[in-house]
Amino acid sequence: MRRFLRPGHDPVRERLKRDLFQFNKTVEHGFPHQPSALGYSPFLRLMAIGTRSGAIKLYGAPGVEFMGLHEENNTVMQIHFIPDQCQLVTLLDDNSLHLWSLKQHSGASELREEHRFTLKGPPGSPPSATQITAVLPHSSREVLYLGTESGNIFVVELPSFRVLEDRTITSEAVLQRVPEAHCNRRSCELVEALREHPKNPDHILIGYSRGLIVLWDLQNNKVTHHFLGSQQLENLYWQRDGSKFISCHYDGSHTQWPVSSDNRQPEPLETLVPYGPFPCKAISKIYWQTTKNGLPYIIFQGGMPRASYGDRHSISVVRGSQQTAFDFTSRVIDFFIIFSSEPTAEFDDPSAMVVLAEEELVVIDLKTAGWPAVHPPYLASLHCSAITCSHHVSNIPLKLWERIISAGSKQNIHYSNMPWPIDGGTNIAPDPPQRDLLLTGHEDGTVRFWDASGVCLHLLYKLSTVRVFLTDGDPNDNMNALGEDEWPPLRKVGTFDPYSDDPRLGIQKIYLCKYSGYLTVAGTAGQVLVMELNDEDAEHVVDYAEADLLQDQEGYRWKGHEKLKTRDGPVRFEAGFQPFVLVQCQPPAVVTSLALHSEWKLVAFGTSHGFGLFDHQQKRLVFVKCTLHPSDQLALEGPLSRVKSLKKSLRQSFRRIRRSRVSSRKRRGGSGNASEVQEANAKFDQDALQEMELAPVQRKIEARSAEDSFTGFVRTLYFADTFLRDSSRHCPSLWAGTNGGTVYTFCLRVPPAERRMDEPVRAEQAKEIQLMHRAPVVGILVLDGRGIPLPEPLEVAHDLSKSPDMQGSHQLLVVSEEQFKVFTLPKVSSKLKLKLTALEGCRVRKVTVANFGSCKTDDYSENDLAVLTNLGDIQIISLPFLKLQIRYPCIRKEDVSGIASCVFTKYGQGFYLISPSEFERFSLSTKWLVEPRCVVDMPEVTSNNHVHKSGMENAARKSRSLGDYGEDERKSGRLMEHALLNDEKVLKEIQSTLEGGR
């Protein structure tokens, strides 16, 4: 029973483990899934985005990020920053208000929820009485005005959320002086908008949904002006000097109103339906921005002609005769304008428009002619086409990095040069330790290169493989180019485009050699492209080779998709990675594994039928090997037959249900009247339902056999220079592992460099290993004489790795989904194993060698295996002794796509998709940790009260700094901070009682 023995606890090793491993989810990259609200603080220059899952994220200058999560996980409906404060209020769809604040703690700011509050009406009142529709944080920073569905406006004190009942603005009070014609209860239903007067904080503008707008005097509690709109109101906006305001309406019109002391009930100055005369959609939000040189900007969302453009998600910017309707790729959630927030400035002078659409963030430069878009440094839409695979390359050499950036900058010329306008906060995180690239393959045949070094995942360069192929979508490229006098003047903005022309273009595997700049990508229709980085545009013919993986297997028919058609003749490629060879697998099944050896100039690829080796120097296919099991029909026929069998099984199960129903009716058939039959039927249906519910989920227990489907599916390919025949001579080799637990080894003969073009590369099969447990082989690795994984190709040549030990005997590590096994080489015999599945019931999904450095000493580091299991756990397993070091729960086991998307880095970090558009970044290492660390400075204080308060906070900060953050800063910090929060509450209580007594 030795297998059940657990290794004893070695205290030295345990201590070392603490210095090496630590699990943290550090930052979320990409665009928040299902955003639902947007807020902006001109004072802090921070933007806040709320989501339907209750998350709230703050963004400022690149690297300045905060995240909070409402406990309730309810949709965030509105976000309002408190003027001149590090605080914001969120409204959720359960009608609760939450006060968040940014507090400094051990040198960095943190976002924390301070209070929550739900407005309660008098007993017996309907819920709509307190359903909040509009929120106005008053510039005094002391109160919040809450407009409700009932038309009443409640006033709550900040930050205590105490309702000031005597200051409630009831609809009755508002109606007192409204003319008879408009004077009914209904005209005051639902507060649509609340706007504070820009010059006089005692006046607020109240807009009701029926069209009535009043200017309310807070000091005297009375209406000063009435504005009788006839159209259903959507929103309001003041002109900067407070002499006019603009309202927008449900019918697609906007109206300007004058505010003067002589007319208490003014008529509108101007009413406009910008996209009339035919019925238009509502304008839901409007901005009026003045400029120094006269012409104001009118910016509004919606208002498109209902019949012909009602489906567009547009925001129109109008300035004199200039007018553009920005046409977004997805629904507009909200938008704001960045303008001069100096209170003394005479004009708004807007600089940028920030639009949060459902799938991406778009920023328009309003200062530059033509209103170009600004390239956002964060919140990238990872899913602009669905991500199909990802590949991470650590520690990119500077030269390659610069060449990729330069290739990318040529693609970005249509973007504005404006510096990023949302620049609040200061990033105090140390510079990223190295340059890392994350490559994502997409469904539309593109590969995106992301700078994954730091907190901001930033797009460097986009590579498209589409040009190599002939696709149907090509001729219509110019469809969106509109004529000059087109009306409405729509302009498409944004990059989100989830519709792929041809699913066969999808990228499945990527391999980049960071030393040579060779890149190979492989796709859904069996295409393998080998590319080289070229700094100039070029036009050349892409060489074509076909690899028949079925070889002499006769009588099989591929029922899957056809291969992609290629373009004849030379193709023009822009600067960047340019393909020079296309290897087409036959049958054109999806490429399931890929490996590139840039030193030997070889590329290996595998599908569900077999694998092949291609010499990209001589552009010659070296060999192919069919891995199919003769009985594996499914793999042979392609994906379509599977669909058919599913259909068939569905049909059968329906038939079974029907048959059983019929037979049971027959049984009951004797009894007479209809109602009885009906009853019986009803009862039967119920029984059947119950039976279905009771029918347990069953799992068949059966040993895997050679006949299982897709055993030939090639899961992993690996190049190694090692000992295959005897322990005196090593040679290049190619290793392939299949779904059926087979490992094939080929001995390669690569001619020396000077005869590389003259002599062919030769390969001969050296070994074949069949794992008896037949689980899919997901990783193959050769360890050198010191038990260290062999270096990557060219790593030694670039002096970045010690040359491997070729004296001692090498070992082979085969990782299947169920076991880790070490074999000796060249004679293959089993040496060590770890039976993961037998022990824990989990299976290996992803495995990588990662280097872990100690956080205590610089000179210690070790290689371990980082493993992600199908349960979403991450385990670290030591090399070469295969001892489980540590285990962390990381991904929910139900999150299959998250687990499938996980990619590890070489230094113990990783990424996985938490939504189609977001990568969660995690770290297993104590040494390599990329997480946001930033400071947002406290606003300058004006009133006495605030001085007092901030003084207290300073005191708190001081006491905090007394704390000892030496050893474990993170943990003790969190504890300390909790204690202080309690202290602060106590302090506030004392303060409020003192104030009350006064």
Place this chain on the structure above:
Amino acid sequence: MNRPHRGAAGSRGLGTMEVKSKFGAEFRRFSLERSKPGKFEEFYGLLQHVHKIPNVDVLVGYTDIHGDLLPINNDDNYHKAVSTANPLLRIFIQRKEDADYSAFGTDTMTRKKNVLSNVLRPDNHKKKPHIVISMPQDFRPVSSIIDVDILPETHRRVRLYKYGTDKPLGFYIRDGSSVRVTPHGLEKVPGIFISRLVPGGLAQSTGLLAVNDEVLEVNGIEVSGKSLDQVTDMMIANSRNLIITVRPANQRNNVVRNSRTSGSSSQSTESSLPSSTPNILANFLQGEEESDEEDIIIEDSGEPQQIPKAAPTSESLESLTQIELLHESTQNGFLPSSEMNLDHSAGSISMEYEEQDPDHKSLEEDGTIITL
């Protein structure tokens, strides 16, 4: 055996033992070093030599102290024969072609010597027809109940030997809930249950597992807290040597456990079995430990066109051996594998393996004993 024999006096020391070998009508006598009997193959060669039948395939048998004719066909039963021979080792040799397998077994020498055993087991004589015992190499255990002495009586630990048989394991598991006694009273807790047995499958044919049995452990790992999928994966990962601990739904068939000593004494009545079997069993246990490591490795001799189905070279012994041949090759290597017929009739197995093994600290029993 009670015959005085001259060899004892004339022996060159205490360590030698006389062997009397009979082939057809001919007898040969020779002696062996008792402490160094050598390997069975050498002994076999020696027999062929002394009888001058170098190219004849033969079966070798001997009579044990009870007078039963038992086979010698591997190192283990050869050593057993040598060590128990007192003082003479009687060997009977038959031509393989006309071998009478039924000659082996209990009371085959028809000597009413062991009266005690006949008294204890009177039914043995009433059995008509006489139980036919095949050669041990013809058997492979398919299942066993193990660890009876350390488990609560309500539990049953079943080992299913999947290797070497084409029968599917043949069962399904499901989620369910079971009632546990806890310090807070009875509590309903989730559990894993056997939901279905496939007719003709290994699980059903053993009779040791039944629908609604609760699965408690898989190869020594508790399943509580694990999901159905996890348990499925664990079972499949262990499918070549699956040990399931269950709480049978039907608790009436439990093994009523006596003390260990009484257990072994009751077993000793069955010691008319070939005494070589415990060793075989032990080998199976060892072999099983290794068996799931036996990945097949095919090394190519280096011809580029050679189809990688070549017979494994004999150099790397363990790893090159195909699993199906493992036991034959190590235990009765001289038997061509074509002669194997895998007979899994439960009755004969129970005869073969109902044996308390003193070397193993566990009681090995077969399920058929305890069925009603």
